[in-house]
Amino acid sequence: MEKFAFIIHPLSIHDMAHVSPVLKFIPDSWLESALKLKKPFQVSHITGIKSPYAEAEGWFIGCPLTSKQMVELPEEFVMDRIIESGKIAQELGAKVVGLGAFTSIVGDAGITVAKNLDIAVTSGNSYTVATALEGTREAVRLMGKDLATAHVTIVGASGSIGAACTRILAREAKDITMVARHLQPLEELAHELSGSIAGKLTVSNDIKHSLKDADVVLAVTSAVDFLIEPEDLKAGAIVCDVARPRNVSREVASKRKDVLVIEGGVIKVPGNVDFHFDFGFPPQTSFACMAETMILALEKRYENFTLGRKLTIEQIDTISQLARKHDFSLAGFRNFERAVTDEEIAHIQGFVEQELAMRNIRG
Secondary structure, X not given: OEEEEEEEOOOOHHHHHHOOHHHHHOOHHHHHHHHHHOOOEEEEEEEEEEOOOOEEEEEEXXXXXXXXXXXXXXXXXXXXXXXXXXXXHHHXXXXXXXXXXXXXXXOOOOHHHHHOOOOEEEOOHHHHHHHXXXXXXXXXHHOXXXXXXXXXXXXXXXXXXXXXXXXXXXXXXXXXXXXXXXXHHHHHHHHHHOOOOOOEEEEEOOHHHHHOOOOEEEEOOOOOOOOEOHHHXXXXXXXXXXXXXXXXXXXXXXXXXXXXXXXXXXXXXXXXXXXXXXXXXXXXXXXXXXXXXXXXXXXXXOOOOOOOOOOOHHHHHHHHHHHHHOOOEEOOEEOOOOEEXXXXXXXXXXXXXXHHHHHHHHO
């Protein structure tokens, strides 16, 4: 039996209500103070993972800091908590540990964590990229669009996931806008890709302006607040929100019936997996970053895999091949804790056609 662990943490203080409904009546400042004092702990035992080649069990390890705290508290304090979480994984017998959400972003994106543990470490970002792009391509196809002629905007393109998505999509899309707060890393990436693509690359630090004409949007930033609101998107836009916490406001789904929003990286896990913990997904499914850790365990590939801020296409291709070998696959589309059905996609297309018809009449 192969063994792994995965570190999770509350994305926001409001997530604490999932632990106990009573906590929603306690002031946020009190909860934040309590979290700073609490030590990492075992959340649950994960059982039932079985591929055609191996079986695995694992553990969720709780690192009790919110995304906001991980950004705002001293880096040394946050890193110590993440390393403590990894040492619990070691003690439980895990041979590889995955870094969930902001635990893979703090500091040098897992390198220091790996140096302080005696087991392998991965951020899961390689499989996150692979499945986000796979889901985006499928959504584009179902919406009757062509990626080769679409205007693609990547929000957070200077980050490790965003840059990797850009490198891959630059071979498929002819018009890409890369967006981030700082222009210099975007300009460096554009220069790197300039000799290898036939299409157009644009850089911008103006998110709102860059979204107005986007047919396809990938949202992959590490922001703790919403960046994309209902009024930012054009009719018929396809948005893949890979970020956790989300970059896309929940109001987009409720107010924009002419826009398709999907979550990146929702994966069907082989076997009869039971996480013994509800993180908001249907049974037998997980985030792609979690799945990468499971895949490495099933493959007995106990080595540091995805670390640091630069992902390679070779890593992404390798984990994709291993995922197929062990029967991991996309689990359909999801949008704010619910499935996106074929009927809903058809309704979105219908709204878009109605809007275009009305514009033609007015024009």
